[in-house]
Amino acid sequence: MMNDIDMSGPWVTEDEEEILLDAFRNGWYGEKAYYYCEKFEYEFAKYHDRKHGLMTPNCTTALHLLLAGLNISNGDDVIVPECTWVGSTACITYQHANTIFADIDLKHWCLTAESIEKAITPNTKAVIVVDLYGNMPEWKNILELGEKYGITIIEDAAEAVGSVYNGIRAGKFGKASVFSFHRTKTITTGEGGMLLLDDDELYERCKFLRDHGRQPGDYFNTEITFKYMPFNIQAALGYSQLCRIDELVEKKRSILKQYKKNLEDIEDLYLNLEPKDVINGAWCTSLVFGESHDITREKAMDEMAKGGFPSRPFFYPLSSLPAYPGREKEGRKNNPISYDVSSRGINLPSAMNINNAQIDAISEHIRRFIRKK
Secondary structure (H helix, E strand, O other), X not given: OHHHOOOOOOOOOHHHHHHHHHHHHHOOOHHHOOHHHHHHHHHHHHHOOOOEEEEEOOHHHHHHHHHHHOOOOOOOEEEEEOEOOHHHOHHHHHOOOEEEEEOEOOOOOOEOHHHHHHHOOOOEEEEEEEOHHHOOOOHHHHHHHHHHHOOEEEEEOOOOOOOEEOOEEOOOXXXXXXXXXXXXXXXXXXXXXXXXXXXHHHHHXXXXXXXXXXXXXXXXXXXXXOEOOOOHHHHHHHHHHHOOHHHHHHHHHHHHHHHHHXXXXXXXXXXXXXXXXXXXXXXXXXXXXXXXXXXXXXHHHHHHHHOOOOOEEOOXXXXXXXXXXXXHHHHHHHOHHHHHHHHOEEEOOOOOOOOHHHHHHHHHHHHHHHHHO
């Protein structure tokens, strides 16, 4: 059965094929060479009520471009959630700045104003706030904290296309925001990312840094910078998917809803949170087993495999990884919720091609191994 159910993957149709074919046939010369790049940037920014968009090869490069544009470098501290994918934090190391881990919330799995404030140092320049698995933090409190301390707030909305907090779409919060279009994401370009911002000066700086330190159409390089340019066919796929955004988000939300419906009668199980002020885009349905079930992440994944179903671990605490040597003792002490939630959490199959019968089968298997315990 594992071969029949995919963990993740996109939904593409003939609508995408038509636009991709146009880019393939006609998007190489003159003004058409970056036509879909510019169209996707404009429309994606507009959809999120941002002034500017810059497409990049992936979300990690979008974050790196932003930190470079903000002049974050040696000696600067950047606060990040303890639990997220390393793509949210690698950019800090690229800039030779210091990565400061802060704890997540027990319910929505994102940073809180309180956890951020505890992690602030005299050298803190920015906070990267991640909308984990489509969940949304209490943005009002976080933005107020940023103003109080004069710290730049950045939104990592890589996993949150379609999520909404208090009527505002994910991607509108903070100084700037970033998105991912990896093949596993709700909107895909295979690989790809987007930087959204409203600040004209920062936009121009990031645009300059994106293409070898030159102005558009100019071959006179004034700085050694990056080569983080997108390409037309990649952007054409992104634009064509954006045209179907409501349909794609609704599919992701329907997957989460079906899992919740099937498991709602079991106490002490926690799936992606959706309080009254949040619409969850539900990029990936995640499940945290309450302590009463005595089921660890490893045990749950082993049981899923026995039933022939794929699963993935909840993001590991970053300070526990070899990529951040010597940080685990401090992480366990300062960020106990992150270590606790991660140890009891898994990701459930959430590919766009999953159907209700498959979700029902997965849910029933989860019920069985909970009872067996």
